Every structure is written in C-alpha cells, then in structure tokens.
Amino acid sequence: MxxxxxxxxxxxxxxxxxxxxxxxxxFYASFGESEEVFGHLMSTVMGTYTINTALLVVGTVFLSILMGIPSAWLMANYAISGDRWLQWALVLPLAMPSYIVGYIYTDWFDYAGPLQGLLREWMGWTSATQYWFPDLRTLLGACFVLSLVLYPYIYLLARAAFMEQSLTLTQSARLLGCSPLQSFFRISLPLARPAIAIGSSLVAMEAIGDFGIVSYLSVSTLTTAVYDTWLGYSNLNAAAKISAIMLVVIFILISSERYSRRKQKLFSQNSSPDKIAKVHLQGGFKLAAVLWCWVLFILAFLAPLSQLIFYAWTxxxxxxxxxxxxxxxxxxxxxxxxxxxxxxxxxxxxxxxxxxxxxxxxxxxxxxxxxxxxxxxxxxxxxxxxxxxxxxxxxxxxxxxxxxxxxxxxxxxxxxxxxxxxxxxxxxxxxxxxxxxxxxxxxxxxxxxxxxxxxxxxxxxxxxxxxxxxxxxxxxxxxxxxxxxxxxxxxxxxxxxxxxxxxxxxxxxxxxxxxxxxxxxxxxxxxxxxxxxxxxxxxxxxx
The missing domain is CATH 1.10.3720.10 (MetI-like)
Known part of the structure; x- marks a missing residue:
C-alpha cells in the first residue's frame, strides 16, 4: 500500500x-530592509492603527454577539410569527458585502441623506448645529456595519448549539425554580460557549482582515496600513512587517480561543427523536421577539437589498x-x-x-x-x-x-x-x-x-x-x-x-x-x- x-x-x-x-x-520579507519606512510608521501612526484595529474587533464582536445570540435562542426554542422564514432569513446578511451595506447606510445617514432631510423638515431645523445625528463615518459606524453582515456566524453556530442541548437540563432547571431567563444564563449559555467562541473568533478574523468598509469609511486599521504602505510608500518589506504582525495576532487569537476551552467537554446532547415543541410566546414577550428578529433582518439585509434594486431600476x-x-x-x-x-x-x-x-x-x-x-x-x-x-x-x-x-x-x-x-x-x-x-x-x-x-x-x-x-x-x-x-x-x-x-x-x-x-x-x-x-x-x- x-x-x-x-x-x-x-x-x-x-x-x-x-x-x-x-x-x-x-515572514522572510519582514526581516528585509524597509528603508526606515516601518520605523517611521511605528513612531507616528502605527499605534493609532493598532488601537483602531483592536477597537474594531472588540466592537464588532460585541455587537455581533448582541445581535446573534438572542436571535439564535429565540429561533431554537420559541415559536413566533414567521419563524419558519426567519430561521433562514437571519442568515442572509452574510451574503451582503460590507462595503455595499456601508455605502447604503452612509447615503441614508449623511447630512444630505433622506433621514436627516426628513428630520430637518419635520422639526424646522436649518443647520446641523441645531441637532445631533449619528455619524457613520467613524470607528463605531464601521463596527455597526460589520456586525450587521457578520453576526450570522454567531447566530448559526449558537442556534445549532442551542438545538443540540439536552432538554432534561433546562427542564431540571425549571423544576428547581429557575425562570426561563435564569436557565438561559446558567445552563444554555455556558453550554453554548464553545460554539459562541468559535463564531466570535470568525467574526474577529473577518473584522481584522476587512478592507472594503474601513477604507470606505476612512477608518485607519492595520489592513489599510498594509495597503497604504505597499502602494503609497512602494515598500513591500515594510508592508510585509505589518502583515507578519497581523498573522501573529490572528495566530494568538485562534490559539487563545482553543486554549480557553481546552478542558471543556460536553457529554449530554439532545439525541431524543421526541423533541418537545417550541414554546409559544404570549403578550409583550411575543411582540418584542417578533420585532427584534424582523427588524434585524430588515436592517441587515432587506433594506440594503431593496435600495440596490431601486438603484438598478432607476x-x-x-x-x-x-x-x-x-x-x-x-x-x-x-x-x-x-x-x-x-x-x-x-x-x-x-x-x-x-x-x-x-x-x-x-x-x-x-x-x-x-x-x-x-x-x-x-x-x-x-x-x-x-x-x-x-x-x-x-x-x-x-x-x-x-x-x-x-x-x-x-x-x-x-x-x-x-x-x-x-x-x-x-x-x-x-x-x-x-x-x-x-x-x-x-x-x-x-x-x-x-x-x-x-x-x-x-x-x-x-x-x-x-x-x-x-x-x-x-x-x-x-x-x-x-x-x-x-x-x-x-x-x-x-x-x-x-x-x-x-x-x-x-x-x-x-x-x-x-x-x-x-x-x-x-x-x-x-x-x-x-x-x-x-x-x-x-x-x-x-x-
């Protein structure tokens, strides 16, 4: 053989x-001569690039978790209006390129855009100094746009983890007096931690490597530094040094995620064919769940796609x-x-x-x-x-x-x-x-x-x-x-x-x-x- x-x-x-x-x-080129370009970057703007990258990753992961985990929990355990559509519709934003979503939202949010125009018309304002409106061309704006298109990573993995969990665990928690919210934080969320950690690491790597949205919104990160150093300074070795730093950061990120859950083992999964039907929400909880999921889908996918269709037709x-x-x-x-x-x-x-x-x-x-x-x-x-x-x-x-x-x-x-x-x-x-x-x-x-x-x-x-x-x-x-x-x-x-x-x-x-x-x-x-x-x-x- x-x-x-x-x-x-x-x-x-x-x-x-x-x-x-x-x-x-x-790594080989990173040891080459960079004609003091890298030293100049290190003494001037590299600190800002690094801090912006770190803040971009943290902000994007935080917002993605905020969007993805509640949606995954609702789709895995509760029956709400249109849930058969929502369970796959909430995945669709992953197909939207971030720079397209960023362009559309910037067009809507700019001073000359329709949202601020309507606001000035309704309130009788004549100048931007008379009111405050969020500026999307910022680091926080980049985090918001990236989280809209990347949260499905966390949603998909967390939803699968929630669906695989043993029903006996949550039922036991309820019998011991835990409310649904308490059983979520004490049982379901800790059991889903490995899946959430993997999804978060995927979001983090995508955020580190994104060029389209940070370039469009003029947010300086390590990715834009590589681009500018290569094409602006015409110095490939300096760009290689920055690239090597990014690779080390990504390696540490992946290794830390795996090391953090090295001793965690999951032995109980829901393998019973008789899965209990999803819980039907009532009253205000039902309305809040429906609004949360549908508004998230509209903001992340349906609204930008509708704008693209309007552009294409016009x-x-x-x-x-x-x-x-x-x-x-x-x-x-x-x-x-x-x-x-x-x-x-x-x-x-x-x-x-x-x-x-x-x-x-x-x-x-x-x-x-x-x-x-x-x-x-x-x-x-x-x-x-x-x-x-x-x-x-x-x-x-x-x-x-x-x-x-x-x-x-x-x-x-x-x-x-x-x-x-x-x-x-x-x-x-x-x-x-x-x-x-x-x-x-x-x-x-x-x-x-x-x-x-x-x-x-x-x-x-x-x-x-x-x-x-x-x-x-x-x-x-x-x-x-x-x-x-x-x-x-x-x-x-x-x-x-x-x-x-x-x-x-x-x-x-x-x-x-x-x-x-x-x-x-x-x-x-x-x-x-x-x-x-x-x-x-x-x-x-x-x-």
Missing part, C-alpha cells in the same frame, strides 16, 4: 508546501451592459479555474490522509488549510513576494541560457490572482471533501482490497462515486467565495482586469454605487447559495 501510495504522498506534500510558501514569504439606462458582461465573465472564469484547482488539492490531500497508515498523513491537509485564516490583503502580500521571487529566478535562469528575460509572467498576470484564490479557499474544499470522506466506512476500502482492487481502482470505483456530492459542494463553495473576494483581487488583479467585486467597490468608493447596482445584486445573489445550503443542512440534521 505504501509503495502504491507514493504518488499521492509526494503530491500532497508538494501541494501543501506550495500553499504555505506565501505565509513563509511574508439607473439601468446609464449602466454599462458591456462592462457588466465583461467583468462578470472575468469573475466566472477566474472563479471556475480556482474551484477546479482547489478541488484537485482537496481530493489529493484528503485521499492521502485516508490511505496513510501514519499520523503524518493528516499534516498536508492541515498545512494546506492555513491560508484561510489569512486576511486577503495579507495574503496578497505573501503571494506577490513569492511569485515575484519566482519570476526573477526564472528570468535569471532564462537569461543565463540565452533565452532573454521573460518578464513578470507570474506576478504580473492573472496567475497571481488565481494563486491567491487557491491558497485562501483550498481550506473550504478540503473541509467539504473531508466531511464526505469521513462518512464512507473503512469497511468499503477493506472489501475492495480483499477483492483485489488496487489503490487507483478503489479511489475511482468506491471513494469518488461516494463523495461526488461533497466534491460538487466543495467546487461550488470555492467558486462563490472567489466571486466575492475583494481584498486580494483589488491588489493582485492585472492591469485593465476587473472582477465584479472590484468593479462594485470602485464605484462605491467614488460614491456612484447606483451605476454598478446590477453587479452588486449579482454578487449578493451568488452569495445566497451557500447560505441556503448550510441552513437546509442544519434543518435536516435537527429534524
């Missing part, structure tokens, strides 16, 4: 090495159909290639893990998944450093053999963008395929081997047919994530090459989102597909 498995073993280790090279390149005659078609094709083309490559990587490392007889078989899959934790801006730095070094090496070799210099055919082309997508989203494909493979009993493999089937035949006849649905889901998820990716695309796209995400962001940055509303709607619709799939899977697993 080990001899016949040599190809998978070699391929898995080579692919995992290639996928981790951008991370290694960041400005359709001034929108460029040619640009929309070209940039849609660009996104589809790049995303499709990234999905196929990520699928090949996911199959290779997972099949090697499946067939390996040593503990080292799991290492390539884990190493290949590291890129998903990297913010897109940081990943772009790593990919550029790695591919630029490869370009110079290949050019030197070609010149040595008399072929002349070939140019930046890796770092200066679409190949760089594809590399970033594959490095970042291979983890999605690996996870999906791994989940499917774990459901295939090892007895199938043993039976195939007993009947004389070699490794190749066992993979083609047994394993691949049984995991084809997982492979399709893996490709779909990578395709959709690549379609929506902004941070890496805006930094690595070739000249005169736009994706839908960069096209929409450019118009939003220029305060003309209405001219790209159709493209923004397409991005949102594409993002809805995996959310609906995830929610249906959650419903089926707890049916």
């Amino acid at each position: 080990s001899e016949r498995n040599r190809f998978l073993k070699t391929s898995s280790w080579m692919l995992s090495l290639l996928l981790v090279l951008p991370i290694i390149a960041i 400005y359709h005659s001034t929108s460029s159909i040619v640009d929309f078609a070209q940039y849609s094709f660009n996104s589809l083309y790049v995303s499709a290639i990234a999905a196929v490559v990520a699928l090949i990587i996911g199959l290779t490392v997972n099949l090697y893990h499946r067939l390996s007889v040593t503990v080292w078989g799991a290492v390539p899959a884990r190493v290949s998944s590291l890129g998903y934790a990297m913010p897109g801006t940081v990943l772009a730095i790593g990919v550029l450093i790695f591919l630029t070094s490869a370009d110079h090496f290949i050019n030197d070799v070609a010149e040595e053999f008399g072929f002349g210099r070939l140019g930046l055919f890796l770092s200066g082309t679409m190949f760089a963008l594809l590399t970033a997508f594959v490095v970042r989203f291979s983890a999605v494909a690996i996870g999906s395929i791994e989940s499917s493979l774990t459901k295939v009993s090892p007895s199938f493999d043993m039976a195939a081997r007993t009947l004389g089937c070699n490794v190749r035949g066992m993979i083609l006849r047994i394993q691949l047919p049984l995991i084809r649905r997982g492979c399709l889901i893996a490709m779909l998820l990578v395709f959709i994530e690549s379609m929506k990716e902004l941070n890496a695309a805006i930094l690595l796209r070739p000249f005169n090459f736009e994706t839908l995400a960069t096209y929409v962001f450019n118009y939003a940055s220029d305060e003309h989102l209405e001219y790209a509303a159709s493209s923004a709607i397409l991005l949102v619709m594409v993002g809805l597909v995996p959310l609906i799939m995830i929610n249906r899977s959650l419903e089926q697993s707890h049916a």
